[in-house]
Amino acid sequence: MELAFIIEKFALVILIFVVTLVIAMYSTLAERKVAGFMQDRYGPDRAGPFGMLQPLCDGGKFFFKEEIIPAGAHKALFILGPTIAIITACISSAVIPWGRDLTIAGRVVPLQVADINVGILYVFGVVALGVYGIMLGGWASNNKFSLMGAVRAASQSISYEIAMGLSIIAMLMVTQTLSLREIVEQQAGFNWNIWVQPLGFLIFCTCAFAECNRVPFDLPECETELIGGYHTEYSSMKLGLYMFSEYINMFVSSAVMVTLYFGGYNFPFIDSLGLSPNLLAILGMVIFFLKIFAFIFFFMWIRWTLPRFRYDQLMNLGWKMLIPLSIANIVLTGVITIVKDTFF
């Protein structure tokens, strides 16, 4: 293990971490701006030009607010909850390939923190851990609303994880690999997986919304029923970490959806542009981020379009619709692939 490798990886990790945080911060502004746009008003416009400094003000405010730990709360778990939430949100992006390899001074630098051969399973594992943050925080608060939010969050995310896992299996049958880098390489040009797995994408996308607790699946924190849900008792930066982790999750799940189904950093005619490899890598990364932003916009668009589900509707959709649908998708994919392999 040479020093250059460690420095290179640390630099990449910190770069990605900063980019993730900035995107999460500006997602909060974008959310309010999109809401304003959808509802025919301006949204925040006081802090700086077009309200561009709003996230910085909000972030600063979080630091200077009083930190309250309720007398009845379990103190250690109360602090552990948001910490787990932010850590799991931040490390889930480790296996996403952000672009092609860069060559800097004769050294090949992959734009991916860790190219491990179980890529997708890693993402799933970390996402599944994320529910502990919500669960612990909600239970430790010793508040009925928090507890309800936590229990809802846990049962919702485990219910949709099954359908998510099944929809991924159909995709793995097409890609034949778990490594995200290889999955992206296979989708060179315009051979995106969305063309072969449209149903799988639809299921995956729905489950991603549910895993991120976004509208219409925001039952764990619906203001009208549960005050703030699992973070009712939270204040100061601990509340900030929960909100951050939510926006980071939205960013990462957009990135995963783009990687799996929309070609990652590939775009049509990428190799007929005649640019140098480094330039192409950077261009690919820009395209990748544009696709991610399109998905983040989609998340926000849905928020102002659909009403929230009732709890039994949520469970029925997860168990009785998505699971049978994703199994049907596996069967369909299997049969078509085998027929193709045998007869053509």
Place this chain on the structure above:
Amino acid sequence: MTQAEAVNTSANYLPILFQLIVAGGFGVGTIIITHLIGPKVKTENKLGSFESGIEVIGNARQPFSIKYFMVAILFVLFDIEVIFMYPWAVNFRQFGLSGLLEMFIFMALLLLGFIYVIKKRALEWD
């Protein structure tokens, strides 16, 4: 580093540890900083649980609907069965038709259990 080397070595997992260190440092650091610089004016009302301003009755650590527990148990069952499918899905083209049929039998058994669960009304919420 070639592609063959890039697979299956623990060194590949090391950068994840770096990311864990950075993320953990951020999470713990911000919590400590806000603890140090924020105002600290604790009053009894402020430290009580918030239930929309109504006086708090009892403790929140009380039993809740058994349905949530059912969902958790069913999740464990189905998720393990889903995990079994991953290695098959990655290699399924090499197994060909017989592998597909075997997996269909497995999935039919899974579906049978699923139908039983639904018929038992384990997932009804009213």
